[in-house]
Amino acid sequence: MSREDYEIVIGLEVHSELSTKTKIFCSCPTEFGGEPNTHCCPVCMAMPGTLPVLNEKVVEYAIKAGLATNCEIASISKNDRKNYFYPDLPKAYQISQYDMPLCEHGYVEIEVGGEKKKIGLTRIHIEEDAGKLNHDDYGRGSLVDLNRAGVPLIEIVSEPDLRSSEEVDLYLKKLKSILEYIEVSDCKMQEGSLRADVNVSVRKKGQKEFGTRTEMKNMNSFKSIVRAIDYEAERQIEVLEDGGKIDQETLRWDDVSGKTFPMRDKEDAQDYRYFPDPDLVAIKISEEMKENIRKSLPEMPESRKERYINEYKLPEYDSNILISSKYFSDLFEGATKVCNNAKAVSNWIMTDITKELNEKELEPSDIPFTADELGNLVILIDKGTISSSIAKKVLDEMFKEPRDPQKIIEEKGWVQISDEGAIKEIVLKIIEANPQSVADFKAGKDKAVGFLVGQAMKETKGKANPQMLNKMFLEELNK
Amino acid sequence: MVVSKEEILHIAKLADLNIQENEIDEYAKNLQDILNFVDVLNNVDTDNVEETMGVISNSNVFRKDEIKEFGNRDILLQNAPEQEEGMFKIPKVI
Numbered sequence: 427m428s429r430e431d432y433e434i435v436i437g438l439e440v441h442s443e444l445s446t447k448t449k450i451f452c453s454c455p456t457e458f459g460g461e462p463n464t465h466c467c468p469v470c471m472a473m474p475g476t477l478p479v480l481n482e483k484v485v486e487y488a489i490k491a492g493l494a495t496n497c498e499i500a501s502i503s504k505n506d507r508k509n510y511f512y513p514d515l516p517k518a519y520q521i522s523q524y525d526m527p528l529c530e531h532g533y534v535e536i537e538v539g540g541e542k543k544k545i546g547l548t549r550i551h552i553e554e555d556a557g558k559l560n561h562d563d564y565g566r567g568s569l570v571d572l573n574r575a576g577v578p579l580i581e582i583v584s585e586p587d588l589r590s591s592e593e594v595d596l597y598l599k600k601l602k603s604i605l606e607y608i609e610v611s612d613c614k615m616q617e618g619s620l621r622a623d624v625n626v627s628v629r630k631k632g633q634k635e636f637g638t639r640t641e642m643k644n645m646n647s648f649k650s651i652v653r654a655i656d657y658e659a660e661r662q663i664e665v666l667e668d669g670g671k672i673d674q675e676t677l678r679w680d681d682v683s684g685k686t687f688p689m690r691d692k693e694d695a696q697d698y699r700y701f702p703d704p705d706l707v708a709i710k711i712s713e714e715m716k717e718n719i720r721k722s723l724p725e726m727p728e729s730r731k732e733r734y735i736n737e738y739k740l741p742e743y744d745s746n747i748l749i750s751s752k753y754f755s756d757l758f759e760g761a762t763k764v765c766n767n768a769k770a771v772s773n774w775i776m777t778d779i780t781k782e783l784n785e786k787e788l789e790p791s792d793i794p795f796t797a798d799e800l801g802n803l804v805i806l807i808d809k810g811t812i813s814s815s816i817a818k819k820v821l822d823e824m825f826k827e828p829r830d831p832q833k834i835i836e837e838k839g840w841v842q843i844s845d846e847g848a849i850k851e852i853v854l855k856i857i858e859a860n861p862q863s864v865a866d867f868k869a870g871k872d873k874a875v876g877f878l879v880g881q882a883m884k885e886t887k888g889k890a891n892p893q894m895l896n897k898m899f900l901e902e903l904n905k
Numbered sequence: 906m907v908v909s910k911e912e913i914l915h916i917a918k919l920a921d922l923n924i925q926e927n928e929i930d931e932y933a934k935n936l937q938d939i940l941n942f943v944d945v946l947n948n949v950d951t952d953n954v955e956e957t958m959g960v961i962s963n964s965n966v967f968r969k970d971e972i973k974e975f976g977n978r979d980i981l982l983q984n985a986p987e988q989e990e991g992m993f994k995i996p997k998v999i
Binding site: 454465702 | 914915919921928930957958959960961964965966967968969970971972974975981982987989990991992993994995996998
């Protein structure tokens with residue numbers, strides 16, 4: 427038997443922090459960071475006698491997420507306690523949802539190798555985040571910061587419908603993009619506002635029953651998730667091929683060594699003793715409430731894509747990249763409105779802006795300048811005020827210190843030289859300095875013009891208008 | 906339903922309680938009494954009673970999403986046995 431005889435089965439539990447202003451059960455701010463324990467109050471610190479009150483926005487956002495992922499919305503729902511001891515969980519229970527989640531039976535569509543595939547969603551429920559443990563380097567103890575305790579989360583549980591790490595990557599990107607579009611989460615990976623528990627098992631192709639699964643918890647990078655799945659599937663296949671069996675256990679993925687390690691001892695099989703939280707009352711969702719939330723949903727990526735292809739005549743490939751992130755898509759639409767040159771804006775986003783983000787390991791949400799500013803940059807190129815090579819330098823500047831491109835080129839003296847007299851002066855100077863190229867041209871080597879234009883661009887630090895240079899060199903050389 | 910020794914030990918572990926071997930029988934008996942008592946409730950005829958989700962019958966008690974800062978970390982930390990850098994200091998956890 428070989429690797430090809432096995433099928434990988436993956437299910438995900440994705441936790442996403444909701445972008446409400448306040449926590450789920452108290453009025454403390456959810457803002458990331460801040461001095462330790464300054465976004466806290468007696469409720470989220472679990473002081474005796476305090477009572478939780480549910481934030482209405484949390485319910486609304488979770489329903490929004492459910493509607494955007496084709497879920498059925500419960501008409502009645504409740505909160506339950508999940509009991510376990512850990513120092514980042516001050517109540518010794520997490521308020522979550524057990525048997526009556528807000529949303530169930532949804533799906534997300536991904537495109538694998540040109541074919542559409544539906545990934546089923548078992549459920550979406552609301553719950554509270556835990557605090558953060560800081561480990562003292564000197565090994566004398568741990569320090570508990572409860573700023574994050576009580577920040578609202580939705581947990582999105584998928585069916586075991588995913589069959590490869592590639593599908594998982596596509597699914598996660600799609601989910602992230604949906605949550606961004608409906609503006610319920612900012613999905614900042616580096617701040618941990620999107621994390622996943624990954625369940626992996628393998629089985630022989632054609633086999634009906636699932637294999638025993640292992641779980642990797644709290645992963646917050648898509649790249650690590652892909653690597654971890656590939657490693658773990660390979661490991662399980664090896665164990666089975668050697669006649670062994672897989673233990674159902676929780677593993678820790680180590681990014682440095684690229685391996686998984688068992689996390690808890692297996693005797694501690696989890697037993698959370700869920701029960702309804704008596705401090706909270708039932709959540710009833712009326713048809714009217716559901717409809718109002720449905721009406722508030724923004725235009726979704728698929729519909730935007732259609733529009734980009736039909737209205738702006740963009741290729742499907744370009745449209746797919748633009749809709750992959752709400753931030754790209756909004757930037758594109760905003761800038762195009764300003765400059766009326768969809769193709770140019772799209773190219774800037776797909777090439778230079780993407781390159782800059784990759785180099786600096788930033789996400790589209792981190793783009794510091796506005797759509798208007800990008801639109802104005804395109805206008806400056808279209809009017810011939812700056813060349814496209816100068817435009818790249820302006821873009822660099824916009825990333826460093828966002829301001830209007832017009833201001834940047836004035837400050838830096840980057841306005842393109844389009845004055846005929848000035849261009850002619852440069853052309854004559856370059857011709858005089860490069861007799862060999864002139865001779866080459868006369869001998870029939872047309873390419874020599876390109877070299878001369880290049881020299882002229884160098885001389886003017888990229889400020890000369892290249893089309894005018896080209897034209898004038900030809901005129902002069904053919905005299 | 907009979908409470909076994911293993912169950913007592915399991916529950917004790919989940920509740921982070923340290924119980925002695927000679928206490929197990931007593932706890933088993935006490936828990937058994939509670940279960941028997943609850944069992945009485947299981948025999949109540951509830952055929953015409955609407956299902957409830959808790960003892961409180963109202964629903965949709967919500968809060969507006971508006972920030973109110975508590976703004977006094979010292980009070981929140983005042984009962985901590987140990988603190989450092991504005992945080993609770995606890996025995997090291999890995």
